[in-house]
Amino acid sequence: xxxxxxxxxxxxxxxxxxxxxxxxxxxxxxxxxxxxxxxxxxxxxxxxxxxxxxxxxxxxxxxxxxxxxxxxxxxxxxxxxxxxxxxxxxxxxxxxxxxxxxxxxxxxxxxxxxxxxxxxxxxxxxxxxxxxxxxxxxxxxxxxxxxxxxxxxxxxxxxxxxxxxxxxxxxxxxxxxxxxxxxxxxxxxxxxxxxxxxxxxxxxxxxxxxxxxxxxxxxxxxxxxxxxxxxxxxxxxxxxxxxxxxxxxxxxxxxxxxxxxxxxxxxxxxxxxxxxxxxxxxxxxxxxxxxxxxxxxxxxxxxxxxxxxxxxxxxxxxxxxxxxxxxxx
Numbered sequence: 139x140x141x142x143x144x145x146x147x148x149x150x151x152x153x154x155x156x157x158x159x160x161x162x163x164x165x166x167x168x169x170x171x172x173x174x175x176x177x178x179x180x181x182x183x184x185x186x187x188x189x190x191x192x193x194x195x196x197x198x199x200x201x202x203x204x205x206x207x208x209x210x211x212x213x214x215x216x217x218x219x220x221x222x223x224x225x226x227x228x229x230x231x232x233x234x235x236x237x238x239x240x241x242x243x244x245x246x247x248x249x250x251x252x253x254x255x256x257x258x259x260x261x262x263x264x265x266x267x268x269x270x271x272x273x274x275x276x277x278x279x280x281x282x283x284x285x286x287x288x289x290x291x292x293x294x295x296x297x298x299x300x301x302x303x304x305x306x307x308x309x310x311x312x313x314x315x316x317x318x319x320x321x322x323x324x325x326x327x328x329x330x331x332x333x334x335x336x337x338x339x340x341x342x343x344x345x346x347x348x349x350x351x352x353x354x355x356x357x358x359x360x361x362x363x364x365x366x367x368x369x370x371x372x373x374x375x376x377x378x379x380x381x382x383x384x385x386x387x388x389x390x391x392x393x394x395x396x397x398x399x400x401x402x403x404x405x406x407x408x409x410x411x412x413x414x415x416x417x418x419x420x421x422x423x424x425x426x427x428x429x430x431x432x433x434x435x436x437x438x439x440x441x442x443x444x445x446x447x448x449x450x451x452x453x454x455x456x457x458x459x460x461x462x463x464x465x466x467x
Contacts, residue, residue, distance in 0.1 A: 162424025
């Protein structure tokens with residue numbers, strides 16, 4: 139965190155307060171600051187992709203470490219006059235006169251005309267020993283994010299739902315011919331699914347997974363509850379993805395479940411294409427409303443939502459100007 143990010147907010151009232159300083163939040167802040175809006179980002183520094191070594195599929199920034207990408211974004215945003223404060227938002231309330239009061243840990247608070255939430259999501263991993271320690275390294279979830287880096291390696295897919303696991307196993311086969319599907323807690327494949335797996339040369343292992351094992355800080359294999367170990371170089375696993383929005387409870391903003399067939403993948407905040415939510419004045423962008431958004435998609439969503447918020451504020455500014463003129467005429 140830079141010294142600028144550690145200072146208290148400079149103003150009492152902002153056009154827009156953005157909660158979350160990842161790709162979506164920075165993209166929105168850049169758009170709004172260039173539109174000459176007063177903008178404050180409140181960032182807890184808990185980026186979802188912090189464990190990952192690099193950002194991928196980001197045109198012009200392919201392979202950039204996440205921390206470096208966000209540092210570049212912060213510098214750009216600050217250069218246009220936006221502010222960034224390090225902290226965690228604890229509460230958000232509607233004010234009687236319009237707008238919002240946003241509480242920050244440590245007793246601070248600020249007011250805003252509009253509120254943009256870009257806090258992303260929380261990944262919930264299966265309760266398997268060793269998974270969390272290697273998350274984002276050789277324990278991965280997205281082949282488009284990590285597939286190239288583990289191409290031609292021995293990959294294991296740990297199932298929590300057979301429908302989702304089938305999709306994962308068949309998809310990962312695009313990057314390697316050596317895929318093993320560990321059924322773990324999922325049901326057995328149907329005859330049709332079993333035929334598909336056999337046709338693609340994907341090995342199926344029954345039995346619950348107890349742990350992933352390492353040697354010299356390198357993933358070595360998958361150990362079943364039976365004690366049997368299968369050598370693997372990378373493991374793909376589906377996480378439970380839940381929008382990080384607990385602090386919005388007082389606003390009445392609700393989440394919805396996202397399903398893959400009969401499997402609940404997680405929760406997200408429903409929104410319009412503009413980013414507008416069911417609560418007037420509250421917007422969302424990035425993983426908090428789109429669980430599958432990669433970094434470049436989240437950044438683009440932030441830019442789009444930032445423009446929509448500016449248009450919304452423009453209409454309000456015009457209405458207030460007309461009302462003020464009517465009083466003086």
